[in-house]
Amino acid sequence: MTELLKDMMNERADALGAPDLDVLGMVREGNRRVARRRTAVLGAGAAAAVVAAIAVPTLLPEAEQRAQEPSFASVFTAGEPSYAVGSQVYVDGRTFDVGRPVHAYVQTTVGVVFSDRSGTVWASDGTETVEIGTTDAKRAHLEADDSRAAWTEYVDGTAPQYTVYDQASGEVERSVFQTGNDGPTEYDDALLAVDGDDVYVRDSRGIVRWNVETGDQTSLGRPLGAEVEDVKSGVIAYAIPNTDDAVGGTVIHFGRDFDTAVASGLRDTEVLALSPDGTTAVGEPTPDTPALADTATGEVTAIENPGYEYFTGFGWVDDDTYVGIGLGNPWVSTPADLLECEVGGACSVTGSAIGTLDAGLVVPLGVPMED
Helix, strand or coil: CCHHHHHHHHHHHHHCCCCCCCCHHHHCCCCCCCCCCCCCCCCCCEEEEECCCCCEEEEHHHHHHHHCCCHHHHHHCCCCCCCCCCCCEECEEEECCCCCCCCCCEEECCEEEEECCCHHHHHHHCCEEEEEEEHHHHCCCCEEEEEEEEEEEEECCCCEEEEECCCCCEEEEEEEECCCCCCCCCCEEEEEEEEEEEEEEEEECCCEEEEEECCCCCCCCCCCCCEEEECCCEEEEEEECCCCCCCCCCEEECCCCCCEEEEEEEECCCCEEEECCEEEEEEECCCEEEEEEEEECCEEEECCCCCCCCCEEEEECCCCEEEEEEECCCCCCCCEEEEEEECCEEEEEEECCCCCCCCCCCCCCCCCCCC
């Protein structure tokens, strides 16, 4: 992704006629791909090779391990949809203040992990907010799954360092990867996804799976042009350039490796999220046309727009329920609705008029939504 949400929204607001808001819209910098949207011209067929990890586990202060207030603990464990406006985080009809405006954030099963505009990374369980690290404020990008959140730390004069924080235990793992760090090439650092104990990144070895429990790092090779979009329950969703020059663009593939994946009708419109069990993906076959895809067959089923000028899904509550956002025009100043939608069923509004982009609305995509 090369543009931020507000820029795109302003451009769309200037256009006349029926809205054709590109999905880069609400989730332009998300689900979840700022760092991964770099050019990757990769070579096919490399066999997996296990490489010893360089990881240093640490434990953050005791304050980070205090028990949650049961009310917030239950809603985060249940994966209830959340959003933030300024320093306020809203979930399940409740709110808590994290003490500073949220710039980008992810939701875990324990709470939220977010960065502020200075690049400081924080964690909050709804009762306490603690500082846990730093990142580059200009390219903040976090990923999460279960109780873990990950981001990249940049220290002058050293290679980027991938950091994984377990919000349940307070434990932090860090690993310095082999990266060219010379700009947007296939060797540039890129945090791709978190899937249970596994963190997916890219470095000079290609796409790498780092198991933070065992410390093993496994090179998955360099499939030609592949960009990993998401990983859940071992299912990898990735984009490959379309071989049909007349159509162009990229095609989303699903598989547990890069050799046996199936192609789908979804395209790389920069919104794609896998259900927790990895069986279903929410994405778009063309811009502004949300759909669900079966990851076993690649078959795509259109999603009926529940009455908005622009609607898209961007995350999941559970295996059968995805989260969507509905917008009206003008995009940046009209309050958005947050929705929960059943796979194969209807959508219901879980948060009405939750805020506007102009007022600092952020949803848990892991990337900033405004300049």
